[in-house]
Amino acid sequence: MEPVIVVGGGLSGLSAAHSVLEHGGKVVLLDKKPALGGNSVKASSGINGAGTDTQARLNISDSSQSFYDDTTKSAGQLARSNLITALTSNSASAIEWLTKNFGVDLSLVSILGGHSVPRTHRGTGGAPGWAITSTLMKKLAVEEEGSDQRAKILKNSKVVKFLQTGNKVTGVEYEDGQGQTLKIQGPVVIATGGFGADFSSTGLIATHRPDLMQLPTVNGDHATGDGHVLVTSLSSDPGVLIDMDQVQVHPTGFIDPAQPDAKTKFLAAEALRGVGGLLLKKDGTRFVDEMEKRDIVTAKMWEVIQNGQGPVRLVLGLHAATELKTHCDFYVSKGLMKKFNNLQEVAEDIQIPLRDLQTTFTSHKSYASGQEKDPYGKTHFHNSDIHEEEPFLVALITPVVHYTMGGILVDEDAHVLDASGKPIPGLYASGEVIGGVHGKNRLGGSSLLEAVVFGRIAGKRAADYVTN
Incomplete structure (x- = not known):
C-alpha cells in the first residue's frame, strides 16, 4: 500500500x-x-x-x-x-x-x-x-x-x-x-x-499586496508560499489560487524596544485584549472598541499612527494580566512588556498628566457598568475594574503581516x-x-x-x- x-x-x-x-x-x-x-x-x-x-x-x-x-x-x-x-x-x-x-x-x-x-x-x-x-x-x-x-x-x-x-x-x-x-x-x-514571510522582490506579497512590503511580519521564515507555487506549477490541469490579495494584518505585534526596526516581530496575542487590555494613543486616550474584528482595529490604528498620534500602547491592569499570567510573564521576560507599580508610573513613562489616564480608565469602567454608552460601541467588557494603585503592564505595538x-x-x-x-x-x-x-x-x-x-x-x- x-x-x-x-x-x-x-x-x-x-x-x-x-x-x-x-x-x-x-x-x-x-x-x-x-x-x-x-x-x-x-x-x-x-x-x-x-x-x-x-x-x-x-x-x-x-x-x-x-x-x-x-x-x-x-x-x-x-x-x-x-x-x-x-x-x-x-x-x-x-x-x-x-x-x-x-x-x-x-x-x-x-x-x-x-x-x-x-x-x-x-x-x-x-x-x-x-x-x-x-x-x-x-x-x-x-x-x-x-x-x-x-x-x-x-x-x-x-x-x-x-x-x-x-x-x-x-x-x-x-x-x-x-x-x-x-x-x-x-x-x-x-x-x-x-x-506571510515571502518578502522577496518577485514573491507572493510583492505580486499580490505590494503595499505591505514595508510592514513587519510575525511569520517564521519558512512561510514563503511553497505549496502555492507547487500546485500552480503542475504540468497538467494545475490548481488555482483565490483571494490572494486578502492578507490579514494583525493590529498588535510587539515593538521590541531593543530592536524597534526588526522585520520579524512577536505577536501580541488577541487574548490580551480579550481579557481586558486597552489600546491607547500617545495622549492616553482610547480610539477603538478593542474587541472589534482585526481588520477594523488595524484600520483605526493606521489612522492614529498616520495622524501623528502614535505610538499605540496596549495596557493591562492587574486582573487582566493575572488571567493571562503565563503569556504575560513570557512577554515581560522577553522585554516586550514593561511592568509598572501603579498608574502614576505609567503616566510618567508616557510623559502625560496622570489625570488624563485616570479619566480614560474611569470612563471605561462606567461604560462597562452600563452607566454610560461606550463611544466606540464596545459591548464586551472584561476585567474593567482597574485600580490606579495596582500594577500595570504596558507594551508598544504595531500592525504586522499575520495571516494569508x-x-x-x-x-x-x-x-x-x-x-x-x-x-x-x-x-x-x-x-x-x-x-x-x-x-x-x-x-x-x-x-x-x-x-x-x-x-x-x-x-x-x-x-x-x-x-x-
Whole structure:
C-alpha cells in the first residue's frame, strides 16, 4: 500500500498525518525545516469550537450555526458557505479529538473580536498553539517508532515538484539535507502554510499586496508560499489560487524596544485584549472598541499612527494580566512588556498628566457598568475594574503581516480543484495554504481550527483514496 505523503509539519500536516493513521493508511510527512511545528507553535489565543463539552460545563450557550453566522459576517462578500460550513460544523468534534485522543488541555474559554459568544479554547498552561502542536508531534514520533512502521517523518526535506501521470498526482520529488533529489510515490496532502514571510522582490506579497512590503511580519521564515507555487506549477490541469490579495494584518505585534526596526516581530496575542487590555494613543486616550474584528482595529490604528498620534500602547491592569499570567510573564521576560507599580508610573513613562489616564480608565469602567454608552460601541467588557494603585503592564505595538487568507482553491472535502472546478486526483490541501475559508477577514481562534478540521478531512480523504 502506498503511503499518503503530507508536505508540511505544522498543526495541519500533523492533523492530516494522524488522520491517515486513524483510517488505516501509512503516512510520510516531510518538512523543509530541521524541526516540525511551523507557525502553529506560535499561535497564542486559542482554538475555536462551538457547542463543545467545555462550553456546556461553563454554561456557555453556543452552536455551529451561531459560529457559521459570525464567520460569514466576518468573511463579508468573499464568504464561501461550503468551506465555512466545513469549518464550523466540525469545530466541536475537532476540540473533542484533541482533548480525548491526545489529552490536550482546552479547559478555558474566552471571547475574541467578532465572536458573539466565548468559544476560543485554551488550556491553563502556555500558548495553546505550542501545547496542541507539540503534543501531536510527540505522538507522531511515537507512531514512527512503532513496530508496524506506518509513519515516517523526514525533516530537512524540501519538496520541489509534484509527480503526475496525466492529471493525477502520484507523488513528490524532494531534496534531502544532503542535497540529493529523491522521489516518493503516493497521494499528496499540501499543508505548507501561508506566504506571510515571502518578502522577496518577485514573491507572493510583492505580486499580490505590494503595499505591505514595508510592514513587519510575525511569520517564521519558512512561510514563503511553497505549496502555492507547487500546485500552480503542475504540468497538467494545475490548481488555482483565490483571494490572494486578502492578507490579514494583525493590529498588535510587539515593538521590541531593543530592536524597534526588526522585520520579524512577536505577536501580541488577541487574548490580551480579550481579557481586558486597552489600546491607547500617545495622549492616553482610547480610539477603538478593542474587541472589534482585526481588520477594523488595524484600520483605526493606521489612522492614529498616520495622524501623528502614535505610538499605540496596549495596557493591562492587574486582573487582566493575572488571567493571562503565563503569556504575560513570557512577554515581560522577553522585554516586550514593561511592568509598572501603579498608574502614576505609567503616566510618567508616557510623559502625560496622570489625570488624563485616570479619566480614560474611569470612563471605561462606567461604560462597562452600563452607566454610560461606550463611544466606540464596545459591548464586551472584561476585567474593567482597574485600580490606579495596582500594577500595570504596558507594551508598544504595531500592525504586522499575520495571516494569508488567500491560497489554493479546495472544496469542502479538501480536494484541490483545477480551473474548471474539478478535483485533481490524488491531491488535497489543508491549513493556511488553502484559500477562501475566511473571506476578507479571519476571526481569532480560527487558524488552529482550520488546521485541525481541514487536516483531518484531507487525511481521511487521502487514506480512502489509497484503499479504494
